Amino acid sequence: MVVSAPLLSATGIVATRRADGHDIRVLNGVDIALRAGDIVELRGPSGAGKTTLLLALARLLPGAGGILALEGEPATAIAPEVWRTRVALLPQRTVLSEGAVAYNLRLPFSLKVREGVAAPEECDLREALDDVGLDDISLRRDARQLSVGQVARVALLRVLLARPRVLLLDEPDASLDDASAAAVAGMTARFAAEGGAVLRVSHLRTDAAATANYRLAAGRLTEVIADAS
Amino acid sequence: MPASGVVAIAWPQLALAAGFILVTAVLSLALGLGLAKDLAVASARTYLQLLALGFVLRWVFAARLWWIVVVLLGIMTVVATRIVLKRSPDAPPGLFGSAFLSMALTSVTVTFAVTALIVRVPVWYEPRYVIPIAGMVLGNSMTGIALALERLFSDLDSRTEEILALTALGASRWELASASVRTSLRAGLIPTINAMAAAGIVFIPGMMTGQVLAGADPLEATKYQIVVMLMVSAATAVGSIMAVMLSYRRRFSTDGVYLEKGIRGVR
Numbered sequence: 179m180v181v182s183a184p185l186l187s188a189t190g191i192v193a194t195r196r197a198d199g200h201d202i203r204v205l206n207g208v209d210i211a212l213r214a215g216d217i218v219e220l221r222g223p224s225g226a227g228k229t230t231l232l233l234a235l236a237r238l239l240p241g242a243g244g245i246l247a248l249e250g251e252p253a254t255a256i257a258p259e260v261w262r263t264r265v266a267l268l269p270q271r272t273v274l275s276e277g278a279v280a281y282n283l284r285l286p287f288s289l290k291v292r293e294g295v296a297a298p299e300e301c302d303l304r305e306a307l308d309d310v311g312l313d314d315i316s317l318r319r320d321a322r323q324l325s326v327g328q329v330a331r332v333a334l335l336r337v338l339l340a341r342p343r344v345l346l347l348d349e350p351d352a353s354l355d356d357a358s359a360a361a362v363a364g365m366t367a368r369f370a371a372e373g374g375a376v377l378r379v380s381h382l383r384t385d386a387a388a389t390a391n392y393r394l395a396a397g398r399l400t401e402v403i404a405d406a407s
Numbered sequence: 408m409p410a411s412g413v414v415a416i417a418w419p420q421l422a423l424a425a426g427f428i429l430v431t432a433v434l435s436l437a438l439g440l441g442l443a444k445d446l447a448v449a450s451a452r453t454y455l456q457l458l459a460l461g462f463v464l465r466w467v468f469a470a471r472l473w474w475i476v477v478v479l480l481g482i483m484t485v486v487a488t489r490i491v492l493k494r495s496p497d498a499p500p501g502l503f504g505s506a507f508l509s510m511a512l513t514s515v516t517v518t519f520a521v522t523a524l525i526v527r528v529p530v531w532y533e534p535r536y537v538i539p540i541a542g543m544v545l546g547n548s549m550t551g552i553a554l555a556l557e558r559l560f561s562d563l564d565s566r567t568e569e570i571l572a573l574t575a576l577g578a579s580r581w582e583l584a585s586a587s588v589r590t591s592l593r594a595g596l597i598p599t600i601n602a603m604a605a606a607g608i609v610f611i612p613g614m615m616t617g618q619v620l621a622g623a624d625p626l627e628a629t630k631y632q633i634v635v636m637l638m639v640s641a642a643t644a645v646g647s648i649m650a651v652m653l654s655y656r657r658r659f660s661t662d663g664v665y666l667e668k669g670i671r672g673v674r
Binding site: 236237238239240258259260262263266267268269271272273274275285286289290291292333336337340 | 568569571572573574575576577578579582660661662663664666
């Protein structure tokens with residue numbers, strides 16, 4: 179069996195956080211590799227540094243250390259903004275910008291980093307919304323009027339339409355009902371099936387499509403092997 | 408009335424003006440406002456500071472030395488910069504340079520443009536014109552810049568979650584901050600625009616009032632006031648834009664990540 183090279187590899191990731199006047203090492207040499215098709219679930223106690231790890235992998239954590247590479251290319255050779263278009267983080271508390279749903283979905287294509295990349299047509303946006311069960315949402319609807327579940331799906335769709343290679347999801351189904359959570363799981367499964375890699379922090383639900391489970395505790399990452407019995 | 412047209416105020420009459428504050432202090436005591444002491448201190452400071460200014464200006468106007476004018480302009484700009492930074496408690500450290508530069512460049516340019524091109528003073532440093540005009544320009548642009556900077560950093564903080572989502576999509580520092588930059592510049596310029604719109608209808612501007620009381624022809628005083636108002640507005644606008652553009656980047660790390668409250672100090 180040929181093992182494919184990882185899309186994203188991280189070695190010796192370290193990060194400290196300052197609390198009550200002391201530096202606390204939240205990540206103490208974390209290694210992880212995500213391959214095409216992977217859906218990796220990340221669990222751990224509150225405050226273990228799960229969000230911190232996602233931020234470090236997306237290069238959104240000033241002061242974090244360690245070695246990152248994307249498809250074999252070191253992070254130092256890729257501008258941070260470009261890196262974030264390929265390793266996309268969806269924060270836990272996603273906020274859409276002021277404006278219509280269509281404006282929000284096209285927003286990534288208005289950024290300088292995607293200059294020259296054509297934004298999806300209105301019919302493509304409509305189709306994408308229908309696919310994730312948002313057929314009752316008009317493209318012209320004010321994004322601030324959407325429910326929590328609708329915002330979560332539109333925000334994930336916005337990230338997916340921008341075609342990253344790796345998706346980092348921070349509790350994407352927190353505060354979602356079962357139907358919305360299932361829609362989110364379906365979207366991530368399709369992304370992985372098309373050759374992407376997913377790392378998702380989970381708290382409440384278990385993703386049935388997960389290919390691996392990791393636990394983060396005391397600054398270290400360990401793989402959780404499912405009990406065969 | 409003296410030849411200059413100014414009705415001089417004698418020292419006893421000047422002391423009498425404090426009587427009005429005394430009435431206010433009595434009202435404050437009667438209503439339990441707790442402002443009597445503050446009023447007394449503020450009144451004493453008004454007497455002392457303005458009389459000291461009068462003596463200093465009398466000496467500066469008589470001396471007519473270019474370096475004294477330059478030193479005074481420098482001191483005025485430093486003090487104005489300190490006040491701006493004090494009024495923007497959320498601003499990141501290290502902004503003194505950009506705030507000072509914004510105020511110094513705009514105020515000096517505008518002041519000397521007015522004195523040299525419009526008033527056409529015989530010598531460029533004529534203190535009787537340069538210092539009062541610089542004071543007005545600095546005072547107004549100081550308020551505008553302080554408002555703009557305060558709004559910039561409070562608006563950025565209120566958008567922390569949106570900024571993180573946009574950064575994760577690949578947005579640059581300018582793309583992340585531009586909405587807050589526009590909001591802050593509007594906040595900094597609205598008082599100036601309102602003052603221009605209301606001048607002459609709602610109130611008679613201070614400089615014109617002073618000139619009319621000093622015996623100047625109202626039409627001549629109006630011309631001065633128009634020039635000063637337009638120049639002050641220009642200085643406020645350009646100064647605010649410069650200060651905001653020079654400082655918004657300081658809230659971001661070198662990798663373009665917004666430094667929210669928990670991670671400030673990390674670059």
